[in-house]
Amino acid sequence: MFIARRTILAAIAGLAIATSASAAKDPKEIVIGTSAGPYADQIKLGIKPILEKQGYKVKVIEFNDYIQPNFALAEGSLDANVFQHIVYLNKFATEHKLALTDLVTIPTAPIAIYSKKHKSLTEVKDGSTVALPNDPTNQARALVLLDQLGWIKLREKFDPVRASEKDIASFQKKIKLVPLEAAQLPRSLQDTDYSFVNGNYALASGLKLTEALVTEKISPNYINLVAVRTADKQKQFTKDIAAAYRSPEFLAVTNKHFAGYAKTDYQLALQAAAK
Structure with a gap:
């Protein structure tokens, strides 16, 4: 960091x-x-x-x-x-x-994907912009969830705690990743198709956890x-x-x-x- x-x-x-x-x-x-x-x-x-x-x-x-x-x-x-x-x-x-x-x-409060432009994750398409945290720890969480969604594929034997953009083996969906400071992610929803937002920042900005399109299952x-x-x-x-x-x-x-x-x-x- x-x-x-x-x-x-x-x-x-x-x-x-x-x-x-x-x-x-x-x-x-x-x-x-x-x-x-x-x-x-x-x-x-x-x-x-x-x-x-x-x-x-x-x-x-x-x-x-x-x-x-x-x-x-x-x-x-x-x-x-x-x-x-x-x-x-x-x-x-x-x-x-x-x-x-x-x-x-x-x-x-879990990290989750929110959108103000789309009602579901199925609306993702080539060129969709996805904002995610730029700090190593929270970016790893976001990348693991993107891998689970099938939007990207992380390399074999990646470390889920330390995963970074260098671990992306391929883009299953041709999305554009936009790394931002975690505190800026709620505001990024005005410009991105989808944004990962940490739970504390989501709540502080007026978002509801129940509004998330998908929520991580938090690792210990x-x-x-x-x-x-x-x-x-x-x-x-x-x-x-x-x-x-x-x-x-x-x-x-x-x-x-x-x-x-x-x-x-x-x-x-x-x-x-x-x-």
């Missing part, structure tokens, strides 16, 4: 400010960083009320990029963050030598998660965060407010037990 130098400098400057603020933080306060949109809503509607009943003060900080939340977590101005999957977390933590780890998975690699500092994983506050996500109360919030999300294994187990 390309990271602009000015973005990193801005992140470092922001962390320096946050460091002084975090020094006097109430020990019963949990500061959670997240991306603006559905994952912030999950915390506000479901997780925050549960934790506050246990005596915690919960502060939610929303970010508009995927870089600062991990630096802020590692530096200590956040106690947890919620925006990424295990592939991204491991790659980012390794590249930047950050002692971060996954805590618990969360209900995840791409289920979003709560990340914490490795040194904090066994602390009581992290155990309480995990328990909140695993609770029947949060399952009820998921069913009411987050229809179309891929539920976690523990939520599916709760549902099965309730039946």
